[in-house]
Amino acid sequence: MRFMMMIKANKDTEAGVMPSERVLAAMGKYNEELLKAGVLLDASGLQASSKGARVKFSGSKRTLIDGPFAETKELIAGFWIIQVKSKAEAIEWAKRVPFDADDQYGAEGEIELRQLFEMEDFGPSDAVDQMRELGIGEKK
Amino acid sequence: MGAAETHQAIDAVWRIESPRLIAGLARIVRDVGVAEDLAHDALVAALEQWPESGIPRNPGAWLMAVAKHRAIDGLRRTKLLDRKHEELGYDLETRRAETASGLDEALDDDLGDDLLRLIFTACHPVLSSEARVALTLRLLGGLTTDEIARAFLVPEPTIAQRIVRAKRTLAEKQVPYVVPRGAERSARLASVIEVIYLIFNEGYSATAGDDWMRPTLCEEALRLGRVLAELEPQAPEVHGLVALMEIQASRLRARSGPAGEPILLLDQNRALWDRLLIRRGLASLDRAERLGGSKGTYVLQAAIAACHARANVATETDWQRIARLYAELVRIAPSPVVELNLAVAESMAYGPQKGLDRVDKLMAEGSLKSYHLFPSVRGDFLMKLGRFEEARREFESAAALTRNARERALLLERARACSAT
Numbered sequence: 001m002r003f004m005m006m007i008k009a010n011k012d013t014e015a016g017v018m019p020s021e022r023v024l025a026a027m028g029k030y031n032e033e034l035l036k037a038g039v040l041l042d043a044s045g046l047q048a049s050s051k052g053a054r055v056k057f058s059g060s061k062r063t064l065i066d067g068p069f070a071e072t073k074e075l076i077a078g079f080w081i082i083q084v085k086s087k088a089e090a091i092e093w094a095k096r097v098p099f100d101a102d103d104q105y106g107a108e109g110e111i112e113l114r115q116l117f118e119m120e121d122f123g124p125s126d127a128v129d130q131m132r133e134l135g136i137g138e139k140k
Numbered sequence: 141m142g143a144a145e146t147h148q149a150i151d152a153v154w155r156i157e158s159p160r161l162i163a164g165l166a167r168i169v170r171d172v173g174v175a176e177d178l179a180h181d182a183l184v185a186a187l188e189q190w191p192e193s194g195i196p197r198n199p200g201a202w203l204m205a206v207a208k209h210r211a212i213d214g215l216r217r218t219k220l221l222d223r224k225h226e227e228l229g230y231d232l233e234t235r236r237a238e239t240a241s242g243l244d245e246a247l248d249d250d251l252g253d254d255l256l257r258l259i260f261t262a263c264h265p266v267l268s269s270e271a272r273v274a275l276t277l278r279l280l281g282g283l284t285t286d287e288i289a290r291a292f293l294v295p296e297p298t299i300a301q302r303i304v305r306a307k308r309t310l311a312e313k314q315v316p317y318v319v320p321r322g323a324e325r326s327a328r329l330a331s332v333i334e335v336i337y338l339i340f341n342e343g344y345s346a347t348a349g350d351d352w353m354r355p356t357l358c359e360e361a362l363r364l365g366r367v368l369a370e371l372e373p374q375a376p377e378v379h380g381l382v383a384l385m386e387i388q389a390s391r392l393r394a395r396s397g398p399a400g401e402p403i404l405l406l407d408q409n410r411a412l413w414d415r416l417l418i419r420r421g422l423a424s425l426d427r428a429e430r431l432g433g434s435k436g437t438y439v440l441q442a443a444i445a446a447c448h449a450r451a452n453v454a455t456e457t458d459w460q461r462i463a464r465l466y467a468e469l470v471r472i473a474p475s476p477v478v479e480l481n482l483a484v485a486e487s488m489a490y491g492p493q494k495g496l497d498r499v500d501k502l503m504a505e506g507s508l509k510s511y512h513l514f515p516s517v518r519g520d521f522l523m524k525l526g527r528f529e530e531a532r533r534e535f536e537s538a539a540a541l542t543r544n545a546r547e548r549a550l551l552l553e554r555a556r557a558c559s560a561t
Contacts, residue, residue: 035366035370036367036370038362038363038364038366038367038370039363041416083359083363085356085359086151086155088145088149088151089152089156091152092152
């Protein structure tokens with residue numbers, strides 16, 4: 001099964017402040033551990049929300065809202081996609097993210113774990129068949 | 141944390157830490173069986189203590205410390221007090237006196253080599269194929285005997301026996317616990333690659349309704365391949381293996397229809413192909429090719445798979461490239477199926493006459509006579525050339541040769557279609 005681990009943003013990531021050398025080194029080592037264990041499928045940092053945008057939908061109306069967005073705690077600063085045998089294994093990997101490499105992260109940090117859908121998770125339905133056609137949620 | 145949750149967490153820690161743990165211990169005691177026993181002892185201690193004390197900050201180090209403690213006690217108890225073991229015991233004692241972080245550093249330095257030693261040993265050619273697979277899944281995958289048994293559709297005692305005998309064979313044959321070097325290394329690496337691909341194929345052959353452990357074999361093989369790629373980054377065939385598996389796995393969702401019937405590659409809905417896996421597979425293939433040297437069978441097979449993966453629709457397939465790759469593969473690893481694939485690729489690239497020329501040449505060389513797919517492929521070329529009577533006869537021959545009822549029905553159908561034309 002696959003999980004997405006999302007690292008939550010904070011005022012520094014939102015301000016575009018680069019992490020310290022120690023944090024970068026610790027994160028690098030962590031990514032290496034994921035690589036060596038053969039569980040890392042994908043990973044990326046996300047730039048500050050000031051560089052992003054939102055499209056809001058209301059009926060047929062589309063509204064564009066430029067970043068930055070205020071609710072820092074709900075924003076994501078980066079993600080990993082890992083392949084593991086169980087949710088418990090994903091949790092164990094999440095616990096090993098080196099938040100305490102530096103005060104910057106040590107004060108407060110959060111990883112959110114979400115399991116990816118595999119097509120088997122859906123029951124049969126026309127909408128599901130259409131998603132299947134589009135290739136959304138294909139296994140692995 | 142509830143008891144059930146703690147146990148799940150400990151299981152997860154075990155799955156992550158056990159290969160390194162066993163590998164590190166095996167370096168000390170020079171025996172994978174003893175190493176695994178020591179590791180299991182540490183797990184038992186964890187199951188006893190962690191529900192109370194909580195999971196330690198560095199669970200791997202905790203387990204290693206406990207296991208090493210028992211290793212020292214064990215050595216003393218067996219009274220192997222010749223000088224060598226005394227030294228070993230002393231060495232272990234002094235290491236235990238080091239600070240925790242010092243121990244971690246010492247472990248890290250040897251980590252790559254430790255794991256490699258374990259992998260090479262589990263895949264040692266002195267063991268049967270089945271034994272290598274079981275031992276690898278156990279020691280490097282952290283799978284239980286039950287899980288391995290369900291994955292391979294055999295009874296649990298069979299797997300248990302297989303693993304016990306494998307460890308005994310390694311001990312009896314006094315297989316040296318080393319990383320092979322020099323000329324021996326690439327042959328031994330080929331054995332490891334073969335084991336991993338065997339596991340992958342077993343998983344790939346799983347059909348809907350099988351035990352859910354079976355398809356997870358693909359994931360496990362992929363993971364082991366990726367681990368190996370980090371340990372042996374200079375070996376092109378390792379990256380070839382990973383590339384091949386990633387790309388084949390990318391098609392898992394597309395290869396069966398709603399009734400579980402197999403769908404041929406060229407007929408598959410490519411929207412169902414996993415793009416992330418394809419991207420990863422192409423990247424691994426690139427790594428392999430950039431290492432240079434003559435291409436091995438896995439790199440070639442991966443390159444062929446990549447040709448299909450790059451085509452968004454079947455009609456965009458670069459058949460000429462596939463034909464060239466099969467021609468290379470035939471040179472280094474000829475077999476009826478490879479030769480036939482070459483003929484098919486050439487027919488797709490240059491027309492059915494070229495394909496027919498190729499099979500007739502192979503027929504004259506004697507390699508394809510009793511291969512049941514040969515007449516059906518030849519029949520296909522003849523049909524495309526409008527030679528319907530000859531095609532009909534070939535399909536009927538093919539139908540007679542196959543033992544698969546559905547295949548026979550399809551071939552007879554094709555024969556009938558030729559008569560109707």
